[in-house]
Amino acid sequence: MLKKANRLKKRYQFNYVYKAGEHFVGKAMVLYTSTSKTKNIKVGFAVNKKIGHAFKRNLIKRRLREIVYSEIPNMKQQYNIIVMARENIFDFSFSELSEEFQKLILKAGLLNEKIS
Numbered sequence: 001m002l003k004k005a006n007r008l009k010k011r012y013q014f015n016y017v018y019k020a021g022e023h024f025v026g027k028a029m030v031l032y033t034s035t036s037k038t039k040n041i042k043v044g045f046a047v048n049k050k051i052g053h054a055f056k057r058n059l060i061k062r063r064l065r066e067i068v069y070s071e072i073p074n075m076k077q078q079y080n081i082i083v084m085a086r087e088n089i090f091d092f093s094f095s096e097l098s099e100e101f102q103k104l105i106l107k108a109g110l111l112n113e114k115i116s
Helices: 011-020 054-074 094-108
Strands: 022-025 029-035 042-046 079-085
Touching: 011 029, 011 042, 011 079, 022 094, 029 094, 042 054, 054 079, 054 094
Parallel strands: 042 079
Antiparallel strands: 022 029, 029 079
16 A cells, blocks of 8 residues: 555645656557645545546556555655556556556656666
8 A cells, every 4th residue: 555655635636746747658548647736745536536436546556556655665656646547447457557657657767777
């Protein structure tokens, strides 16, 4: 589970990332990034109601949280990130979602230089 210090929760935080940041599009998700004033990386998740009922949206959020949680040690700090699920996300397995997230953070330049 993500620590409280690593979560985006407020609407104004999400709006800032959407407006001031960059976005990187994948097949199953979109990654929004912006620099942060805090020293920790902060992550938020956005799952649209078009994807399905609450249990489906929560399932997607749990999968995305686990993927991000496993990658946080390899990522640069001082960034705000929003992971937005696309409507076709159920067409992908957990491992495919994990690979896509890794590609997106590499494309965004968020991996530590030591790791990559």
